[in-house]
Amino acid sequence: MNKLLLSAGLGLCLVLSACGGSGDGKKKSDVPRIFDPFPSTYAAYPSGATLITGATVLDGKGGLIEGGSVLIEGGKIKAIGADLTAPEGATTINAAGKWVTPGIIDNHSHLGAYPSPGVEAHGDGNEISGPVTAEVWVEHSVWPQDPGFTRALAGGITSLQILPGSANLFGGRGVVLKNVPARTVQAMKFPGAPHTLKMACGENPKRVYGYGRGAYPGGAPYSRMGNVAGYRTAWIQARDYKKKWDAFIDGTGDEPARDLELETLAGALSGDILVHMHCYRADEMAIILDLSQEFGYKVASFHHAVEAYKIADKLAEYGTCSSMWADWWGFKMEAYDGIRENIPMVHNAGACAIVHSDSDIGIQRLNQEAAKAWSDGKRAGIDIPIEVAWQWLSLNPAKSLGIDGKTGSLEPGKMADVVVWSANPFSVYAQAEKVYIDGALMYDRNDPAIQPVMDFELGQPGEGDRK
């Protein structure tokens, strides 16, 4: 009897999923179980036309233009090249000696969910209450007043993915944000970005649940094999759940009861929700690759992936990304085999390499993390041009988040998410001088009026970084 009277939620689903970015050309049975009751209210801030001239321009997809120009108009990249003329009324920025790149995209951040100050009341980054909490959405934990967003902006971060923590097998939904100060998280949400799902391999889930509850044994999972059984059990339930909704939509079944946890998992199975998985060890990543094929979903990126270099060929063949640090290692057993050349070695094997932070300090200088990895690769005989390596910072993370059609490179028609650097951004001495988001100047290192200060810092001994 309810077949025609879809629940309000699902009604919204069918409408919004189409604007979710991946709805076109889908079969009815593929209609995602995602809908967004908390839609993005972000709109680009006003900006005039801006012509940046005379810079070394990295286009973000592998090209470098000496003495290059970038024209921004209507919040979009209008043109990029060696010789551009400013339209009437445009602001011209003479960037001789400076470098221009696409904005950096960090696909692994906990800003807002584990904000500064890191007091107990702010520990909102991980719903540790159970090993499967696919029902939680990290956007409901994001505090837009986290001062960390402003520091990241000063480091050239224009978009970022906030993920739930890695205690759980399924940690919940992540969210992609524009790095624009806002009163609400909705006003930061990247319009049309797919939802994401955080999963975790290895030590964390078994430590937290297996022996984290003061009892012996604490509960499942207690071991790596328990982790894998936990994923499979949940995926089996999700597959059944998805079948029921498929049948309902086909008109061959009754409307099933909604289940928030399974909605997320079913969305991942249908490909509408992108899977981002915390996984350090090579052998575990290889198991997850098979597991994803058992259930027919795809891993968008392995996060941390400290041993990605050991199976870079397999990662390339499968076609997933690895989101990596330049040199973190050894702090726990599954990070013991970390090496400085991980990122270039993954790249060199033809796999998708990403520099990520997982840190409110690291996010402020991902360009430096890329530079370290790049130079360590070079010393090991892997010579990658800077302009190619920049893909680790913008285009590849954009791909992993399903937003590469909109941002991540300086191509006409894309969002004008642009950074002007004082010097070669692979130098420790370079600073992000100007950061544009959708064409609007959101940060200017040389103009305190264009440096946001969050509520929390107002009236405190330090208002922003450099009071």
Place this chain on the structure above:
Amino acid sequence: MIRPLILSLAALCLAPLGLTQPVAIIGEKVWTGTAQGTLTNGVVVIDDGRIVSVGTGAAPAGMAQVQAKWVTPGLISAFSRTGIAEVPGEKSANDTGAGGSPFSAALNAADGFNPDATPIAVTRLEGFTRIAVAPDARSKLFAGQGFLADTSGLPGSIFKQRAFAFLVLGERGAALSGGSRPASWTALRGAFDDVRFFTARYMTHNDGNVLTRLDAQAFMPAVKGEQLILIEARRASDLEAIMDFKQENPMLKIAIVGADEGWRVADRLAAMNIPVIVDAFSNLPSTFSQLAATSENAARLAEAGVTVAIVNLDDSSHQARLAAQIAGNAVANGLPFDTAMQALTTAPARIFGMEGLGMLAPGARADVVAWDGDPLEITSAPTAVFIDGVSEPMESRQTRLRDRYLSLDESERPLAYRR
């Protein structure tokens, strides 16, 4: 597998030469850390574990040569846990602290040091030849005794045990003392009394008001001003309280670790000659003790005349090596280049009283690093490292792993056979 040519050449030339043969280390730039400043086309001659000469002009004939873009003294990590934790996340492989021990100030970090620990070579490869290693506080604000070591990875690489006592104040000290700053200051003052009345107080008991007999004994040199006290503190008011305490006890030798809000009390720190060891990445109000944290902290402290050493406090066991990157960022935020270099060399040497280290000067110990570029630049790396005149292997477990996996070809044999 694929390694810079200069490395293998350096190793070939020097390995048979040993300690007694002189070597000329030639740099397009030589940062001396002395009044000589930075030499262009400089030559550092070392022999028998010591620096013989530092100058310009042609290298003396008839000795082995190492060519480099930059030459610097061996860098000094002013605060680390390098060598006392193999895997911090594994209790069995972590000797940094002992929450379950009845002892505190007496815990001697040197007893946990393992020169074979893999972070030692990893740290050395990035140009650090000396490390100050501190225990971590787990049960009381008194963490224990820190030591100084070289990074050769050889037995006997500790060159000063009980070099300093390490204490934790501020938020962490409060938590370790029962829950408040007043509790930690009561404990600290009580511990001083325990030491001062040591003989009487422990005549019939093993316990003082705060410290056990062993802890009081170990803490005695610090209380008498014979041993450096390193104190972790961040908030301006905590730093003021420490300076008040020093004024009441002028004989104390104190240096501060953290000092995120140090710039706000920089003039007083300078006037009282209290050095600070800072992590110049700290620029967030991560706690209520860091509300005024700024990436200009190091620059402002140095400008006021405070002795500043720069370290990585974020992962001090495995990533002490990042101090050079952090110092480079401090330069980008206003710290003069020379002061940033001093923060990795002469400043820590001064703080810990390391004689003949942290500088290139005739008679100094031959800790010398040859670099392929500006030592603070993230794309630079050492090409040769000398400790006490010995050319160190430029190899670590990490480089071994890298070399094994540079090619993933297993068509003949599994990679496990490749070494």
